Amino acid sequence: MTDSTVERAGAGVEPAPALRRAVRGYLDHLTVERGLSTNTLASYRRDLDRYLSTLAAAGVTDLAAVGPAEIEAHLARLRAGDADHPPLAVSSAARAASAVRGLHRFALREGTAGADPSRDVRPPTPPRRLPRALPVDAVVRLLETAGPVAATGEDAPRALRDRALLEFLYGTGARISEAVGAVVDDLDLDAGTVLLHGKGGKTRLVPVGGYAAEALRAWLVRGRPALLAAGRGTPTVFVNARGGPLTRQGAWTVLRAAAGRAGLPVDGPDAVSPHTLRHSYATHLLDGGADVRVVQELLGHASVTTTQVYTLVTVERLREVYATAHPRARG
Structure with missing residues (x-):
């Protein structure tokens, strides 16, 4: 130079x-x-x-x-x-x-300077980007486009898997790695629970809602055996078309396809991702009155501080509702 x-x-x-x-x-x-x-x-x-x-x-x-x-x-x-x-x-x-x-x-x-004067200077901190949660009706639309629980025909196994996967992600708040890593023995659908294996080898028992349980039963009984016949078999809940474990990339593909059919963004900063469903899970729980420490346990956060970012999302939503609904909001 x-x-x-x-x-x-x-x-x-x-x-x-x-x-x-x-x-x-x-x-x-x-x-x-x-x-x-x-x-x-x-x-x-x-x-x-x-x-x-x-x-x-x-x-x-x-x-x-x-x-x-x-x-x-x-x-x-x-x-x-x-x-x-x-x-x-x-x-x-x-x-x-x-x-x-x-x-x-x-x-x-x-050695051209004897000290680093920048060491104690705090750089500007970019504003924290709040997690993006989908409205409830958008989540429902997304889940339903994945495929009906009563799917039949040649494509039924994959349609049942896709619906069960997305219902699982939204119904449990699981990380994508926790979803694709879940094995059949982790599920207790009669009790309505699943054991999730989180970061650092930590496990947590979380509820499985009725819709997710119904989709999982349909997948396990009518879909998964058909795909396993094509492969050597695996204990994981979700498998690919060859009968092997579904990968994170495979799960992303499932979600992206469903989001496109539902008319939701699949590109750019607002693109729907597996974590979008986790954000939506947490935000909708808080909107419904759940205690932040309960949500912390359900998400598997080590600190409640991590979970509290979702309360900011809820406050923003309340501000939006207030601004549009209150006759004196504009002062």
Whole structure:
């Protein structure tokens, strides 16, 4: 890379040669040793160009002279924007902060600076994305498009499996790995329970609702034996067309096909996923009055803090209802 890699700073102030050399060395390191993509390198280059502009305007000529105050001022400038740049979103500012922190860590490691002033600077935190839950009627539509519990004919085994799988995911709040890993002996449909094997080898006993139990019985009696005849047999509840265990990818395919038939998004940030059904399970329980600690146990969360994100979803829904229904909501 050449000196032209680092653009001239704004307001006619050029970054000092030592600063330009430091950035050039860091970008070379990212290219040769880290093998970053061209697009990522371009983003880092732009971010560091702006950082040098801030340092040049502050009269800083060497990375060794940079303190936390200069870095904090730079991040604040990114968020506020200026005459030449609009304010950066939190996610973009966080990426720029990562580039700056990487530069200072590299300088410390290479011995061109005696300390890393970015270590104690807290980068911008992107807002937490709330889990997306489907409305109850959308869940019902999704489940019904998977196939009827009374399916018959040549395609009946797979239709029964698909319906049972989706009913299982929504009816128990299971993770996709827990669903495809469940074995027949884990089910006690007479008692209406299933033993789920969660993260870290932990197990939990959760209820199976009536709809899920009905779909599972239909699958186990009329669908699963037909598919097992094509293979060597497996103890897992859900099997593929060859009689082997259904994989996570296979379960995704089942859900994606059902979502498409139900008119639900299958691409983009709002695409329906197996975790969407888990989110919907938790949110609908809380909407129905379930205690958050009960939902914690049902989901297998180690901490109630993890579960409490679903209460935020419920509050957002309450706000929406209030805003549309209350005559004085608009003030």
